[in-house]
Amino acid sequence: MKPVEPTELSAYLDGELDGERTIAVASELDSNPALRAEFDMLTANDMQWKQSAISANFPPKVTLTPPTALPKNFPGVSALVILLVLIRILPKPGIHFEWWLLLHMLSLAIIMTCVMRMLRDGEALWRELR
């Protein structure tokens, strides 16, 4: 059987050795007082440090899901979208056709962007509402 390495003492303490090595270390500890003394010190330190570290724990106040992703200027954006929809459906006012076409294309682009963002965020919102 392979001799016990010093680094295996830590792994033995932590229960991280496989069956064969666990038996080897246990056997060596029984027959080697110096190794046993080292292991006992390791164990004592480990217990003390674990207790010290636990004293830092506390239950944090966190949310496990992100907040609903509404834009900060949501009322403003909504008003703009409504205005653009009205521009599209109301009769053409007395302006040049080219400007009217440009306005239509711009309003369509903005409406499409908003719809795509809603679809992207909609899944997350739906899950939160469920």
Add this chain to the structure above:
Amino acid sequence: MLDREHYAQALEPLLAQAAGYARSLLHNRHDAEDAVQQAVLRGLEKLHTFDTTRAFKGWWLSILHNCCIDLLRELKSARTVELDGNDIAEEKSSSESDWQILVAALNRLSIDHQQILRMRYFADLSYRDLAEALDIPQGTVMSRLHLARHALAATIREEEQ
């Protein structure tokens, strides 16, 4: 792939320890809470990259560690560190908490030793989780942890003398 519901379920039992780990790096509850919250959200953003064959705790703790480091950098550049009421009260009621004594000793070790001991004791990571979080083989975890423990014991003995 892990879904959001299972992510929340996997996270919940880790939070108190995660907060303790963050506190060992950031030294106060308020910042530790911020770091944990950031890590929760960042983990959610990166959830699609998580491979379920990997150790979840180690994966998420490495995200938390990075959030703590980012927050430390922000605090240093802002040059303001405020203690919340709880920490001020703690400092007044006892000379030093046990965990603060441990952290003070840890801070005297090399970065590698600090990191592995902090993750082992404050985050209670297994060897598999440590290997995942530190991106090193499990054999290296074993040897590094052993050496780090000896270094910490020697440091504490020096301070006591």
